[in-house]
Amino acid sequence: MTPEQIAEIIQQSVAVKQAILQNTALLQTIQRAGFALVNAFKNKHRVWLCGNGGSAADAQHIAAELSGRFYHDRPPLPAEALHVNTSYLTAVANDYGYEQVFARMVQGFAQKGDVLIGITTSGKSANVLKALQQAQQAGVYTIGLCGNVVNHLEPCCNLVIAVPSGNTPRIQEAHILIGHILCEMVERELFSLIA
DSSP states (O other), X not given: OOHHHHHHHHHHHXXXXXXXXXXXXXXXXXXXXXXXXHHHHHTTOOEXXXXXXXXXXXXXXXXXXXXXXXXXXXXXXXEEETTOOHHHHHHHHHHHOGGGHHXXXXXXXXXXXXXXXXXXXXXXXXHHHHHHHHHHHTTOEEXXXXXXXXXXXXXXXXXXXXXXXXXXXXXXXXXXXHHHHHHHHHHHHHHOOOO
């Protein structure tokens, strides 16, 4: 790979972020998602996250920033990725099918007033969609992060944050940016902490 090809990849990533930056409605949706997290934490509720592959890593990353720390030392917040218990994950996948792994955990743990963030670059991961549907039935506030395919997520989400791209790596890069924005917003709003 040449330096020019590397530069082109970086330029593609920058272009996706520029498209987000220029989309006022999308920025407002990110803001609304941040306030949903703030409201949940203020009211002693939890934030759950789920995804597959790179999106699972993003879910775990965001949960760690919230439950550990982001910029500042402050009290931990109750946030968890649904896939971190591998014994549970493999048992449910074996007994009920992989499509049920997140939905059953939502059914068992999530409560009205909690928030579930479902991350799917394709916008159509069956296990993420089932988790969001289960969450809605339980009165959980649902947020979907996806790329430019939204039609599967919209019926089961209070908010959909759709990155304007169909390129999986570029979508994932934007998702972690959005996750970091949400974490910073939580610290600013809950603890009056500014980076």
